[in-house]
Amino acid sequence: MDSNASTLVLRPQLSIKNNIENGSPVFVFDTSQLQKQANLPTQFLWPHEDLTCITQDELTDPPVDLKGFFNGDEEAISFAALQIQAACSNHGFFQVINHGVDSTVIRDAHQHVNAFFDLPMSRKFAVKRNPGSVWGYSGAHADRYSSKLPWKETFSFGYSHDNSQELDVINYFKSVLGNDFEEAGLVYQKYCEAMRNLSLVIMELLAISLGVDRSHYRKLFEDGNSIMRFNSYPPCKEAGLTLGTGPHCDPNSLTILHQDQVEGLEIFANNKWQVIRPRPDAFAVNISDTFMALCNGRYKSCLHRAVVNKEQVRRSLVYFVSPNEDKILRPPQDLLGNEEARKYPDFKWSELLEFTQKHYRADATTLQNFAHWLQSSKNTSK
DSSP states (O other), X not given: OOTTOEEEEEETTEEEEEOTTTOOEEEEOOHHHHTTOSSOOGGGOOOHHHHOOOOOOBOOOOOEEOHHXXXXXXXXXXXXHHHHHHHHHHTSEEEEESOOOOHHXXXXXXXXXXXXXXXXXXXXXTTBOOTTOOSEEEETTTTTOSSSOOSOEEEEEEEEGGGTXXXXXXXXXXXXXXXXXXXXXXXXXXXXXXXXXXXXXXXXXXHHHHTSOTTHHHHHHTTOEEEEEEEEEOOXXXXXXXOSEEEEOOSSSEEEEEEOSSOOEEEEETTEEEEOOOOTTOEEEEEOHHHHHHTTTSSOOOOEEEOOOSSOOEEEEEEEEOOOTTSEEOOOGGGSOTTXXXXXOOEEHHHHHHIIXXXXXXXXXXXXXXHHHHHHHHHHHO
């Protein structure tokens, strides 16, 4: 932690690190103190409309089996594509099994997530993310927001698809966490490589399901710059008053998630919130805003949230699939009919990333608001 930072106790359960260099206060999400308090701090209270319909309904869509894809079984591939088409047209979410990712890679990744979040607060806070960046540690996103804080901690870092043979993840872990995290870096290097490969398989199936050139999206994302994130949702005695993640759609292209065995993920499908039961053998996949633009709105960006548990910590591994930041993104021409209007303008992923990191808190209408902001920005610069 910065030795120039002084501590001012705002409440027993929330402290502020006052950074002398920039004068901006940063809340520290210290659940060891928060759990001792009788009432939840107001910063963590969510509006009634976001908390309503806490549900026990379960999404029962069957998972997409990728075994036939890897075996070159065209009938099985067609069936998988039809499943994806139905799910993505409806709510933008599906799960995949027989995905080719080694179970030991998944197990090791979860073990090292636990090791990171079990570090002392001072050690985690020393690698906090900088303003405008998506890399590093964040407690309750208090570095960005002052209300409706999510009841969670995150740690994020990047992975470049076209440098997949480089040891960029290992080097990042060693540089920010020290040599004792070299093994963790190796684990996540392998995990990110596996996620890259899985994402390209899913991109190929998405193309088949949309009836466009089978390799179109695979080629588009082969040199992408994706983001890996660990989530930790501590227990909360007043879980019904807060959320681990509020209702939102992800701004990237695809999100590939592996849950531990504690429930928490919910998606909005068929006009109600539905639970996604954890499956050790499955990855949860949701369509995100950028891909919704890349298919001209044919598939829905998945509206989802995370609830918290009163007694158990919940942790998850999330891989946000994104294209190269400088590519011009637009739907393939063979997807658009002669009379079909474009629903979203051309844009770069770097522009949408900037919008969501510096100007807008992601929600269910991020993409529409981004399109307006982008047009306004271009008109202003003329």
